[in-house]
Amino acid sequence: MNLWETMTGSDLTRDWKAFEARADALPPAxxxxxxxxxxxxxxxxxxxxxxxxxxxxxxxxxxxxTAADGQGIDDMLGDDIAGFCAALAGGEGARSYRDRWREQLNRTVAKKLSRLGG
Known part of the structure; x- marks a missing residue:
């Protein structure tokens, strides 16, 4: 990956298209x-x-x-896809982008309020 690919995100586009091509080869479930x-x-x-x-x-x-082994999707994921994804991302307490934005907004508001009050 070179600087131009990093700046434009073309490497991510290429990777995403490869993921989608691989996913299209999977069974419907x-x-x-x-x-x-x-x-x-x-x-x-x-x-x-x-x-x-x-x-x-x-x-x-x-x-x-899992598909190649002939197992079902429920054998791999169970019933809780959201929980599976949270575990992959770093556990149940993993911060999402909403959490990060909320914290940044709260810090900014607190900073502005401290300037007005002081």
Whole structure:
């Protein structure tokens, strides 16, 4: 990866297209689970989402292996896809982008209020 790819995000686009091509080869139930997993994991991403690429690659590999072994999607994920994604992202207390933005907003407001009051 060079500087230009990092700045433009073209490496992420290329990786995402590769993920989607791999996901299209999965059975329908696994493709549906892949869609739900990506939606749940995106909340834990950084601004660019670059931190999620290794996690998504691992999850897609696990889906491919499970499908190749002839197991069902419920054998792998169970009933709680959101909990599965939270565990992948760093546990139940993992901070999402909403949490980070909320903390930043609270710090900014507190700083502004301290200037007005002092």
């Amino acid at each position: 696994f493709r549906s689970a892949w869609g739900e997993i990506t939606v749940h994991l995106l909340a834990y991403g950084s601004f660019t989402g670059r931190n999620l690429m290794p996690i998504l690659d691992g999850v897609l590999g696990l889906l491919e292996e």
